[in-house]
Amino acid sequence: MKAVIHYGVSGINGISIQNVKKDKPKPGNVQVRIKAAGLNHRDLFLMKERKEDLDKPVIPGSDGAGIVEAVGDGVQHIQVGDEVIINPTLNWMHASNVPENLEILGIPTDGTFAESAIIPAENVEKKPSFLSWEEAGVLPLAALTAFRALFTRGQVRKGEHVLIPGIGGGVATYALTMAKAIGAKVTVTSRSEEKLKHALEMGADNAIYSNSDWNKSLKGELVDLIIDSIGPAVFPKFLSVLRPGGRIVQFGRTTGDQVEISLSLFFRNQFSFLATSMGSKEEFKDMLHFIEEHRIRPVIDQVYPLDKAVQAFKRMEEGNQFGNICLKI
Structure with missing residues (x-):
């Protein structure tokens, strides 16, 4: 599958588009065919500050939405074909119980800037039907x-x-x-x-x-x-x-x-x-309910194809955008 890869050099100069092996989901995980993903300043910071393990290729990206194409053993509530949106905050269930080490999808683990991503089943929710793929793809982290x-x-x-x-x-x-x-x-x-x-x-x-x-x-x-x-x-x-x-x-x-x-x-x-930083699964579900109730749509600045990821990051780095920058995959 095609993916954005970061390795070798810190910052945007370490980005390339490569074909990588497509893994299968382990127990408790689902595989999502990513339709759209959103850029965040977190991606820029992590690529810029990444000093160790630069010889290890990693797929950045925290935001995304897509269609479930495979489920791992033990997953009951999600089925192949479901349209889902990804909650990028890992292992944080309740708003009042802030984890000691906040984990977010994408660097140091593989993220969403790829044709397919493996996500913990507890981190996907039903995509709001009134949102386009581009709108759903850029929503999670910032909202x-x-x-x-x-x-x-x-x-x-x-x-x-x-x-x-x-x-x-x-x-x-x-x-x-x-x-x-x-x-x-x-x-x-x-x-x-x-x-x-x-x-x-x-x-x-x-x-x-x-x-x-x-x-x-x-x-x-x-x-x-x-x-x-x-x-x-x-x-x-x-x-x-x-x-x-x-x-x-x-x-x-x-x-x-x-x-x-x-x-x-x-x-x-x-x-x-x-x-504050990010939010819990509880808040993610409340946020989705809020945007559905008030019909809030993300403001999308520009949409780039996956192979134009470098140009997308340069626009974010220059600070010219108003709203979210999207990768359509």
Whole structure:
């Protein structure tokens, strides 16, 4: 079968398209004929930071959807021919029981950027029928991350004001649509006028430039919840626009790992700083129910064939996309 392979060199330069052996599913697993898969910044980070075992070829990719083509022994609830969507979080069943070591499909294990992938049976769910293959293929990781960030960790409520810095990525666009679906007010930021315009078309209430004075842009209005993946480049602005008792939910580090916080300002205003990453099987099922109830469709930036995976990753690395980048397989 044809697959995206990473080995030999760190980063995008280690990507090639090769024919690899197609294995059979072991007990408890299913084999899915992948119809579409989504790119994530996690893929870029892992390929860039991969230093050890570079001589071992691995198939990246966490997102995907497709048709079950074989089932391993002991699998009862899934049949050949089922249309499924893949939950990329491994061995995490319940939202409250965060695993000590979070495991995600794709690097160091083989992932979804291939014509076929072997997945634990507990990690596939019925594909929402109203979604196209491309929409279902890009949904899982980013939508699950946004859902947990907003609802499990952020506890967002109707009427609250949510700030989403750096609109354009998959998680940010899901967070915008999900927050609006429950009646929250949403402000987004970006350096791109085009992305700000697109966000307003999607329903954002305010769209402000990342390098502006946020207090002036918001006319002094404070926010209740900030959902952020950028980090140091914008973090210093957060505490000046966050309402006393407000929450920050952090799920990424696009501009670095280290931030400085004024502890006196932080505890005097009784802010909450919360972390999140991915989500559980329980939350994945709740997320699917939520997007079906509200008919939320992923925003797809561009669709590339499998053999154009390098070009797809270059677009993500350049940060030009608005929404999800898809590989059609």
